[in-house]
Structure formats: C-alpha cells, structure tokens
Amino acid sequence: MIIRSYSDKDMLACKELFINVFNQEPWNDNWLPGKAERYLSDYTSTPGFSGVVAEEGTEINGFIFGVRKQWWSGDEFFINEMCVSKNKQGIGLGSELLKYLESDLVRTGIKRITLLTDKGIPAEYFYKKNGFQEIDRLMFMCKSIE
Numbered sequence: 189m190i191i192r193s194y195s196d197k198d199m200l201a202c203k204e205l206f207i208n209v210f211n212q213e214p215w216n217d218n219w220l221p222g223k224a225e226r227y228l229s230d231y232t233s234t235p236g237f238s239g240v241v242a243e244e245g246t247e248i249n250g251f252i253f254g255v256r257k258q259w260w261s262g263d264e265f266f267i268n269e270m271c272v273s274k275n276k277q278g279i280g281l282g283s284e285l286l287k288y289l290e291s292d293l294v295r296t297g298i299k300r301i302t303l304l305t306d307k308g309i310p311a312e313y314f315y316k317k318n319g320f321q322e323i324d325r326l327m328f329m330c331k332s333i334e
Contacts (some may be wrong), residue, residue, distance in 0.1 A: 189249065190243045191242050191243075191288040194240060199228065209274060228269070235255075238293075242272075249276045252267055253269045262300070263297060267303035283317075283318055
C-alpha cells in the first residue's frame, strides 16, 4: 500500500470509493455518480485544498480531502471527507492516512486538524482513537428552508 498526495487523475477512483462506502451502513446515503463527482470536485477546487490517497496497485482504498484554513492562533486543516474501503476498515489504513497527512501538515506550519462527524457511529470512535477530542463549546446547527 502506498500513501501519497492526491492528484486530479485520482478523482474517478475516489468518486467510486466514496459512493461505495457512503451508500452502505451506517450512512445509507444515495449518492449518484454525477452528484458525487461534483461534490468531491467542490473540495478539490477550493483554495487551500490538500488530499492524500492510499493506493494498492491501481486501486484507491482510501482518501482524505480537506482544506487549510486561516485562524488567529495558527492555521488549521479541516477534513471535509475521509473514506476507507469497507474491506480495508479496521486494519489501520485510516490511521496510516492520518499519520501521513499529519506529517505533511506539520511541514507546512499547520497547528491542528478539525472535522465534523456523526455521533455514535464507528467514525466517532475511530477519530477519538486517533487523538481527536470533542469541543464542548461548539454546536453544529442546521435550519431547513423549504
């Protein structure tokens, strides 16, 4: 398994992996190929974007997409999406992707990594196991406008 920086040629494989993972438990989304590609492309075209992929042969088995954000106490990196193939979960690949990302970010002066995830699903426990903490003073809010 090779972990490396994302390149535009990885989009098709990342899109397919994203659909495969998030259309299953525990998310049960209903991503269609065109919508998923536009969704991921919104991230890759954002100023400050950075991504890493885990590649085995010609297959992408995981990725992290995120963006550098300016912050008063030091720049941070916000993880927009992280995805690991269902058959590669639980063997340390996600942790290896994070380690690669962290070492890359340290070299560029990033001070912290932030993200949002659902409560009570395996992703919450994965991030906590990898040193992430909940921030009690923050609340994620939403308003339907239909």
